[in-house]
Amino acid sequence: MSTSSNRSRTLEEVVQYCESLYEDTKLQCVQRWKAAEAGRRAIGFMPVYVPRELIYAAGVLPVGLMGGSDRVEIIKGDAYYQSYICHIPRSTIEMALSHYLDDLDGLLCPSICDVIRNLSGMWKLLFPDRLCRYLDFPQNFTPEVGGAYYRRELEELLADLERLSGRKVSEGELNRCIELYNHNRELVEQLYDLRAKQPWLVPTIESYLLLRAGNLLPVEEHNELLENYLREVPGSHRRQMDNIRVFLIGSFCEQPPLGLIRTLEKAGCYIVDDDFVLTSRWLTRPVEPGPDPLGRLCKAYLETSTFHSSKYEGPQPKPKLLLEQIARRRADGVVFCAPSFCDPALLDQPMYMRALDEAGIAHTSFKYAENTGQFQNIREQVGTFSDSIKLWGAPSPVRT
Amino acid sequence: MAQAGISQQASVQKDDSMLRQKNMLSDYYRRVASAHEEGKKIVYTYVPGNLAELFLSFDLVPVYPEINSLQSGMRKKSARYIQAAEKIGHSEDVCSYVKSDIGMMLEGNIGPTGERIPEPDLLFLSYTGCFTFLKWFENLAQHYRAQMILLQTPYQGDGKITENMKRYMVRQLREEIIPQLESFSGKKFDEDRLREMLARSARAEEDLVAVLQSARHRPSPIDAYFGAVYYIAPIFTAFRGTQECVDYYASLRAEVEERVALGLGPVTPEGPLSQERYRLVIEGTQCWTHFREFWKMFYDEGAVAVASSYSKVGGLYDTGFRHDPNDPLGTLAQYCMGCYTNLNLPTRVELLEQYIREYQADGFLVNSIKSCNSFSAGQLLMLRELEKRTGKPGGFIESDLVDPRYFSAANIKTRLESYLQMIDQKRSGKVQ
Numbered sequence: 001m002s003t004s005s006n007r008s009r010t011l012e013e014v015v016q017y018c019e020s021l022y023e024d025t026k027l028q029c030v031q032r033w034k035a036a037e038a039g040r041r042a043i044g045f046m047p048v049y050v051p052r053e054l055i056y057a058a059g060v061l062p063v064g065l066m067g068g069s070d071r072v073e074i075i076k077g078d079a080y081y082q083s084y085i086c087h088i089p090r091s092t093i094e095m096a097l098s099h100y101l102d103d104l105d106g107l108l109c110p111s112i113c114d115v116i117r118n119l120s121g122m123w124k125l126l127f128p129d130r131l132c133r134y135l136d137f138p139q140n141f142t143p144e145v146g147g148a149y150y151r152r153e154l155e156e157l158l159a160d161l162e163r164l165s166g167r168k169v170s171e172g173e174l175n176r177c178i179e180l181y182n183h184n185r186e187l188v189e190q191l192y193d194l195r196a197k198q199p200w201l202v203p204t205i206e207s208y209l210l211l212r213a214g215n216l217l218p219v220e221e222h223n224e225l226l227e228n229y230l231r232e233v234p235g236s237h238r239r240q241m242d243n244i245r246v247f248l249i250g251s252f253c254e255q256p257p258l259g260l261i262r263t264l265e266k267a268g269c270y271i272v273d274d275d276f277v278l279t280s281r282w283l284t285r286p287v288e289p290g291p292d293p294l295g296r297l298c299k300a301y302l303e304t305s306t307f308h309s310s311k312y313e314g315p316q317p318k319p320k321l322l323l324e325q326i327a328r329r330r331a332d333g334v335v336f337c338a339p340s341f342c343d344p345a346l347l348d349q350p351m352y353m354r355a356l357d358e359a360g361i362a363h364t365s366f367k368y369a370e371n372t373g374q375f376q377n378i379r380e381q382v383g384t385f386s387d388s389i390k391l392w393g394a395p396s397p398v399r400t
Numbered sequence: 401m402a403q404a405g406i407s408q409q410a411s412v413q414k415d416d417s418m419l420r421q422k423n424m425l426s427d428y429y430r431r432v433a434s435a436h437e438e439g440k441k442i443v444y445t446y447v448p449g450n451l452a453e454l455f456l457s458f459d460l461v462p463v464y465p466e467i468n469s470l471q472s473g474m475r476k477k478s479a480r481y482i483q484a485a486e487k488i489g490h491s492e493d494v495c496s497y498v499k500s501d502i503g504m505m506l507e508g509n510i511g512p513t514g515e516r517i518p519e520p521d522l523l524f525l526s527y528t529g530c531f532t533f534l535k536w537f538e539n540l541a542q543h544y545r546a547q548m549i550l551l552q553t554p555y556q557g558d559g560k561i562t563e564n565m566k567r568y569m570v571r572q573l574r575e576e577i578i579p580q581l582e583s584f585s586g587k588k589f590d591e592d593r594l595r596e597m598l599a600r601s602a603r604a605e606e607d608l609v610a611v612l613q614s615a616r617h618r619p620s621p622i623d624a625y626f627g628a629v630y631y632i633a634p635i636f637t638a639f640r641g642t643q644e645c646v647d648y649y650a651s652l653r654a655e656v657e658e659r660v661a662l663g664l665g666p667v668t669p670e671g672p673l674s675q676e677r678y679r680l681v682i683e684g685t686q687c688w689t690h691f692r693e694f695w696k697m698f699y700d701e702g703a704v705a706v707a708s709s710y711s712k713v714g715g716l717y718d719t720g721f722r723h724d725p726n727d728p729l730g731t732l733a734q735y736c737m738g739c740y741t742n743l744n745l746p747t748r749v750e751l752l753e754q755y756i757r758e759y760q761a762d763g764f765l766v767n768s769i770k771s772c773n774s775f776s777a778g779q780l781l782m783l784r785e786l787e788k789r790t791g792k793p794g795g796f797i798e799s800d801l802v803d804p805r806y807f808s809a810a811n812i813k814t815r816l817e818s819y820l821q822m823i824d825q826k827r828s829g830k831v832q
Contacts, residue, residue, distance in 0.1 A: 080780050085777055120745075142576065149564060
């Protein structure tokens with residue numbers, strides 16, 4: 001299914017290509033992919049995770065939808081949402097009604113929040129002839145209980161996908177796709193590890209654009225692109241700056257505009273971990289090889305999913321998991337960077353802030369919308385945050 | 401516009417059932433306050449998809465943080481509580497129920513009767529139809545360091561309850577929830593006791609449905625949005641499954657049937673409404689900080705809610721569901737998954753369309769609540785769909801659950817009056 005070019009690109013070419021994909025809000029690359037072979041199908045998915053292996057194995061291209069950024073003017077979408085609802089659903093509706101998403105044969109809405117959940121119902125009302133599934137992921141991680149439920153849900157999803165593509169998925173094909181996505185996760189992890197180790201080599205704007213490219217490209221091509229970048233970037237001779245190392249959290253659904261990501265780096269922050277485009281990092285270990293690949297996909301979800309706002313962590317409290325991640329990345333501080341009106345991200349913040357205060361880790365917070373155009377205030381705020389850590393180090397732990 | 405047939409009286413008017421319900425809730429809060437002294441354990445849980453019968457079968461005392469928040473709203477305390485929560489990092493963007501509850505906790509957890517609500521021994525998280533519930537209890541768990549149990553209610557994404565969804569819920573209940581409740585309570589699960597409670601639930605549900613459906617009469621003897629708050633409180637909270645609950649609904653039904661026989665309209669805080677001018681179906685939750693003021697805007701115009709979605713958040717009974725004592729765990733699962741908040745948008749539209757037709761409504765009004773994305777996201781499309789399907793005019797107003805900063809009386813009144821004028825014009829044939 002790949003449309004891989006097998007052509008090695010320079011670092012600048014890789015970044016430019018990713019940027020052109022980022023700007024492809026009308027999904028022309030998906031249109032080209034579909035046109036290359038008769039009968040190809042594509043399906044959109046909202047953040048934050050879907051089992052792309054299963055979709056791709058059915059001959060359907062999984063296309064990650066993350067809103068319209070600051071490139072889509074909202075004309076129709078505002079008529080569907082009140083002012084106090086976040087921006088991503090209105091730009092998604094805008095794009096759908098403006099025929100930007102016509103090449104998608106359906107939409108998957110994972111269980112992330114009430115707004116995205118209700119978007120699935122809106123899609124059903126607006127586009128009754130197109131496939132739309134709400135994926136209610138298990139919050140019970142016992143294999144015989146939540147696992148059994150999830151497996152049946154995936155079987156139903158697979159049946160829908162097979163109907164869509166007219167193609168029965170074999171175990172062999174699913175295994176092949178699992179391997180492709182395992183490799184993809186491995187490459188993304190390499191990218192994140194390299195950035196954490198030598199953040200001056202991998203500006204976040206580049207790692208971000210690389211991940212966003214994975215929303216549109218077939219996995220084989222995305223893997224090549226990541227390999228290409230990882231091959232080229234060590235020789236880039238980029239200078240190390242006197243920046244602090246920050247952990248960015250809260251941007252897992254509606255995405256910040258590129259200008260905002262650039263601003264954070266310009267303000268003196270190396271982002272050494274983040275939760276952008278989490279689909280490609282949701283499973284923290286490879287899906288195990290072996291028979292019954294569907295069962296192994298379920299097992300991977302139950303056992304290796306990352307901690308996340310939309311996921312129940314049971315007795316393991318999320319702040320503790322965040323602190324472990326901060327320590328692993330040796331971050332100096334935390335930047336809470338959440339979209340306005342994002343319930344999951346914003347309701348996490350007080351819990352995290354309290355844990356950070358108790359641990360003596362500095363943090364700052366601000367909100368954005370995907371079409372935010374002014375960054376001066378954020379630059380000043382984050383610049384001050386960065387300077388304060390450089391000058392005075394981390395605050396003392398607060399005893400509670 | 402002129403007042404529509406309200407007999408003016410100085411004091412707040414309540415019918416017998418409202419007074420009875422008020423006493424039941426006062427007694428309940430006293431039981432909550434003294435629970436720990438009496439050796440009983442407190443379980444915090446939520447209204448939609450609540451397992452009252454199961455908790456009561458273990459002699460546990462359920463507490464509902466949403467109810468505490470709405471009580472704080474009605475008692476004009478929520479603004480201060482919300483500010484207290486915002487001081488510790490809660491965003492102004494998020495649910496005001498959560499912030500009011502957390503603020504109340506920070507200020508000593510004093511309940512509506514002036515007594516302290518005990519800390520939870522258990523947080524029972526059944527987040528039917530609302531993700532914010534998950535976040536809310538995560539925040540409470542950090543503050544209280546309390547044990548938490550989760551029951552996941554799968555959402556009706558395709559507008560139906562599948563066998564897989566039901567099996568999942570029953571397995572959670574049988575294999576995890578009940579053993580954990582046994583361990584927590586120190587009591588063996590008594591299925592026969594649960595069955596008895598479920599049988600009582602079904603009897604009360606039968607009477608509640610008769611009460612809600614009485615609004616098909618002209619004039620409607622009840623207000624199914626504002627007045628219904630009093631009618632749904634016992635069955636949506638800690639009383640379902642008790643004899644007290646059965647008795648309450650039997651007497652409520654008798655009272656309402658008498659009103660039907662006498663051709664009376666609903667009782668408002670200013671007395672019985674004698675002239676029903678507009679019959680409305682209302683979608684959305686309540687604005688508790690200005691409950692009376694908001695209601696007055698309606699009854700002053702003779703506008704009566706004949707059906708509402710809010711009266712279905714703790715159980716959707718008028719489409720036929722009753723708790724079934726013969727299938728105790730299966731019926732709890734069905735109940736949870738069937739609550740209004742767990743329905744997808746197309747199903748919500750179908751249900752409201754059915755209400756508009758069955759209750760011969762003049763129109764459909766959305767009270768869009770800033771705090772509640774579960775309800776609010778998609779309501780503007782629902783409005784369009786319902787107008788298209790029924791030809792009835794739709795209206796749209798905005799307020800909030802318990803954050804008074806989002807209640808603008810002048811705006812709401814103007815919008816409501818304009819909307820009612822639109823109905824008048826539609827009736828007179830001036831507008832198609």
